[in-house]
Amino acid sequence: MRPDGPRDEYAGPDSGPEPPFPIKLQGPVIKGFGRGSKELGIPTANIPPSGLDAYPDLKTGIYFGYTSLNHHSSSSSTTTTNPSDIQIYPSVLSIGYNPFYANSTRSIEIHVLHKFPTDFYGSSLNLLMLGFIRPEYDYVSKESLIEDIMVDCAVAERSLGREGWRIESGGNGEWEGWLRDFGWARGLTERDVERVEEKVLKVGDEKL
Numbered sequence: 120m121r122p123d124g125p126r127d128e129y130a131g132p133d134s135g136p137e138p139p140f141p142i143k144l145q146g147p148v149i150k151g152f153g154r155g156s157k158e159l160g161i162p163t164a165n166i167p168p169s170g171l172d173a174y175p176d177l178k179t180g181i182y183f184g185y186t187s188l189n190h191h192s193s194s195s196s197t198t199t200t201n202p203s204d205i206q207i208y209p210s211v212l213s214i215g216y217n218p219f220y221a222n223s224t225r226s227i228e229i230h231v232l233h234k235f236p237t238d239f240y241g242s243s244l245n246l247l248m249l250g251f252i253r254p255e256y257d258y259v260s261k262e263s264l265i266e267d268i269m270v271d272c273a274v275a276e277r278s279l280g281r282e283g284w285r286i287e288s289g290g291n292g293e294w295e296g297w298l299r300d301f302g303w304a305r306g307l308t309e310r311d312v313e314r315v316e317e318k319v320l321k322v323g324d325e326k327l
């Protein structure tokens with residue numbers, strides 16, 4: 120259960136991210152349980168948890184960083200957008216089992232700090248994780264979970280506004296270069312994304 124008491128205003132050291140950050144994850148936006156927007160009013164773009172295989176020691180919890188998205192219009196395959204047209208957004212995310220909902224599988228759920236006019240399932244997503252905010256907790260009510268997520272959003276915005284955390288200053292352009300590169304998604308089709316969704320669901324069934 121969430122401990123009582125006030126929350127820190129910032130996460131991570133003032134000087135900038137420290138190892139093991141930045142941690143880089145990428146994948147297509149896949150379907151989750153549909154609770155983010157419907158139950159909490161906080162949509163989360165879920166990506167396949169398989170990217171975590173490269174970080175076996177990463178603990179579950181709430182993290183923050185930057186997200187970039189490559190929306191695409193073609194129905195058969197993703198088109199690669201000009202890197203300078205790709206938008207980069209501050210983000211907050213949860214990695215784990217959502218103790219409030221007692222999920223049986225680990226998920227990566229990213230709330231992008233930007234208002235989008237539509238859903239973007241199937242879009243390609245790059246996630247640059249820069250810091251850890253807190254562990255995942257169970258809550259006495261849905262309202263208290265929502266309240267804590269709102270604090271996470273404020274902590275992320277504030278923390279990323281510091282000099283060593285701004286996208287322009289990061290890694291001498293390396294962060295931004297990586298975020299704008301969607302080469303990994305070239306040729307990925309809708310069918311490929313469906314296969315990934317099926318696999319994520321199947322692994323869940325096996326664990327039940």
Ligand SMILES: Cc1cc2nc3c(=O)[nH]c(=O)nc-3n(C[C@H](O)[C@H](O)[C@H](O)COP(=O)(O)O)c2cc1C
Binds near residue numbers: 155165211229
């Ligand atoms: C910033 C952030 C913090 C979260 N913290 C918690 C948490 O402490 N405990 C928890 O059970 N779920 C937490 N969640 C996960 C929400 O419960 C989750 O996004 C919701 O169940 C939607 O899941 P869905 O994408 O499968 O619909 C958090 C989500 C976000 C974006």
Ligand SMILES: Nc1ncnc2c1ncn2[C@@H]1O[C@H](COP(=O)(O)OP(=O)(O)O)[C@@H](O)[C@H]1O
Binds near residue numbers: 162164232
């Ligand atoms: N600001 C945002 N951050 C993340 N996802 C968003 C945002 N605005 C719209 N979305 C869309 O909302 C979708 C659904 O979120 P959610 O309710 O969590 O359902 P699901 O359980 O399928 O992930 C995301 O996959 C994404 O396409």
Ligand SMILES: [Mg+2]
Binds near residue numbers: 151155163
């Ligand atoms: Mg979601």
